[in-house]
Amino acid sequence: MDLNEDQITLRDWLHGFALNEMRPIAAEWDEREETPWPFIQEAAKLGVYSLEFMMNNFADKTGLSTMIALEELAWGDAGLCMALMGTTLGVAAIVANGTPEQQMEWVPQCFGTPEDIKLAAFGVSEPDAGSDVSSLRTRAHYDEASDEWILNGTKTWITNGGIANVHVIVASVDPTLASRGQASFIVPEGTPGIRMGQKFKKMGIRASHTAEVILEDCRVPGRCLLGGKEKLDEKLARVREGKKSSSQAAMVTFEATRPAVGAQALGIARAAYEFALDYAKERQQFGRAIIENQAIAFKLADMKMSIDAARLLVWRASWMAATRKPFVAGEGSMSKLFAGETAVKVTEEAIQILGGYGYVREYPVERWHRDSKIYTIFEGTSEIQRLIIARAISGVHIR
Numbered sequence: 001m002d003l004n005e006d007q008i009t010l011r012d013w014l015h016g017f018a019l020n021e022m023r024p025i026a027a028e029w030d031e032r033e034e035t036p037w038p039f040i041q042e043a044a045k046l047g048v049y050s051l052e053f054m055m056n057n058f059a060d061k062t063g064l065s066t067m068i069a070l071e072e073l074a075w076g077d078a079g080l081c082m083a084l085m086g087t088t089l090g091v092a093a094i095v096a097n098g099t100p101e102q103q104m105e106w107v108p109q110c111f112g113t114p115e116d117i118k119l120a121a122f123g124v125s126e127p128d129a130g131s132d133v134s135s136l137r138t139r140a141h142y143d144e145a146s147d148e149w150i151l152n153g154t155k156t157w158i159t160n161g162g163i164a165n166v167h168v169i170v171a172s173v174d175p176t177l178a179s180r181g182q183a184s185f186i187v188p189e190g191t192p193g194i195r196m197g198q199k200f201k202k203m204g205i206r207a208s209h210t211a212e213v214i215l216e217d218c219r220v221p222g223r224c225l226l227g228g229k230e231k232l233d234e235k236l237a238r239v240r241e242g243k244k245s246s247s248q249a250a251m252v253t254f255e256a257t258r259p260a261v262g263a264q265a266l267g268i269a270r271a272a273y274e275f276a277l278d279y280a281k282e283r284q285q286f287g288r289a290i291i292e293n294q295a296i297a298f299k300l301a302d303m304k305m306s307i308d309a310a311r312l313l314v315w316r317a318s319w320m321a322a323t324r325k326p327f328v329a330g331e332g333s334m335s336k337l338f339a340g341e342t343a344v345k346v347t348e349e350a351i352q353i354l355g356g357y358g359y360v361r362e363y364p365v366e367r368w369h370r371d372s373k374i375y376t377i378f379e380g381t382s383e384i385q386r387l388i389i390a391r392a393i394s395g396v397h398i399r
């Protein structure tokens with residue numbers, strides 16, 4: 001279970017980046033609640049925000065490099081980490097659903113260059129379709145005469161929504177087929193008919209931009225349908241005949257990204273645990289360090305144990321995905337669920353250990369708690385992860 005030399009080098013490099021480039025500016029960007037462009041530029045210059053960085057990590061056959069990288073970046077700051085990683089949601093959708101030609105064309109455009117930064121976004125959620133992605137109202141109609149798809153609808157809670165250069169939008173082509181009638185479309189930069197709606201003010205990860213995306217007669221070329229029309233027509237025909245379709249556009253992307261979300265939650269939990277451990281050794285009350293009380297020491301023991309258990313689940317799921325082992329018991333969901341809930345619990349305990357100092361903005365612990373909560377909500381809520389696991393282990397269609 002030792003990490004190899006490349007993984008150790010990656011971890012140590014990113015730990016230094018997190019410590020020197022993220023920690024010092026984290027509180028400022030949390031307060032500003034804006035996209036941290038200078039930070040993204042710096043990350044691109046240093047090679048942390050780039051296609052090459054993502055590909056190198058992805059090429060690790062053990063599946064661990066991406067998890068190690070994300071844990072360190074989220075340890076630095078989850079909001080800044082998401083400002084870098086929001087793009088990978090769009091990229092994951094292109095890689096999961098696009099043809100090799102589409103991947104070659106669009107993925108580089110999601111990152112741009114250090115001199116000309118680009119962002120991507122992945123839009124599934126809608127005001128009336130969050131957990132229930134089968135009920136999307138955004139429609140895609142094909143205009144045969146012009147070989148264009150026309151998109152109409154409203155997406156909400158979209159990371160990098162409206163500011164991204166490349167939007168990947170999941171829309172319904174045939175609403176009667178629910179999620180099996182959906183497809184993913186690229187909306188290239190500068191396409192008329194796509195705009196940002198309201199930008200949300202959030203509890204945590206505030207350096208990451210979250211907004212509505214409104215599509216009004218947004219026309220994209222036929223080649224922007226991920227996977228191509230022939231494949232979509234074949235899939236729709238199979239579904240209409242009552243045969244199983246191999247993939248549901250949004251679900252394929254979420255399956256691939258869940259352990260990565262868990263790894264970020266893990267980074268926040270570790271940050272809070274380390275801070276609380278140091279504090280508990282230093283803080284004196286009743287003439288002794290507070291860690292000398294079992295009530296505090298046992299909290300720290302439980303925090304460390306949950307973090308290590310979460311890491312093992314995250315690494316296992318990522319290793320299974322990389323080595324193409326099927327998730328027979330919802331292992332991807334387990335990793336995201338456990339790590340997300342661990343982050344919430346551990347950061348709350350860290351506040352308790354710091355007492356009043358945990359509750360004020362002078363210390364980072366309250367921010368870590370605010371940041372942690374989203375990990376039980378996005379990319380499938382904790383309830384939905386439990387549903388996936390329960391269905392997988394039972395074979396019963398639990399509702």
Ligand SMILES: Cc1cc2nc3c(=O)[nH]c(=O)nc-3n(C[C@H](O)[C@H](O)[C@H](O)COP(=O)(O)OP(=O)(O)OC[C@H]3O[C@@H](n4cnc5c(N)ncnc54)[C@H](O)[C@@H]3O)c2cc1C
Binds near residue numbers: 130382
């Ligand atoms: C900061 C942020 C960033 C996001 N980024 C993106 C993004 O980039 N792209 C994107 O597409 N989406 C994004 N989302 C949306 C996110 O994925 C959804 O918020 C999430 O899927 C939950 O949907 P909802 O908010 O509509 O909640 P709902 O689905 O309305 O759920 C409300 C509650 O009901 C529970 N519930 C619902 N159905 C069931 C059920 N069958 N059984 C048990 N409990 C159930 C849920 O677990 C939850 O507790 C983001 C959200 C946030 C807040």
